[in-house]
Amino acid sequence: MLDFLAAGSGSAGQGLIGFVPIIGMVLIFWFLIIRPQMKQQKAHRAKIGAVKRGDQIVTSGGIMGKVTKVDDDFVEAEIAQGVKVKVVKTMIGDVLAPGGTPAND
Secondary structure (H helix, E strand, O other): OHHHHHHHHHHHHHHHHHHHHHHHHHHHHHHHHHHHHHHHHHHHHHHHHOOOOOOEEEEOOOOEEEEEEEOOOEEEEEEEOOEEEEEEHHHEEEEEOOOOOOOOO
């Protein structure tokens, strides 16, 4: 009877040791892939939220423009002289640093 109890507790310990590599892989994925991606998304959202009139933007489609009007969900950008387009804020790929080459010249 004692042999049965000893064998049962030993196999439970083996099962827990089998999960250690899986837990290790999850931690590696978290710190190398998921966490940096979350930081990058948070920085991008902050950059898009801070868009103001006069900023140079690049849409996710690759169109460069100068912001002329900012709403809650939309941005109006001038992509050529006299040509204005309305862009959804979530589709802004990047906000360029001031002093770069203007999109309209």
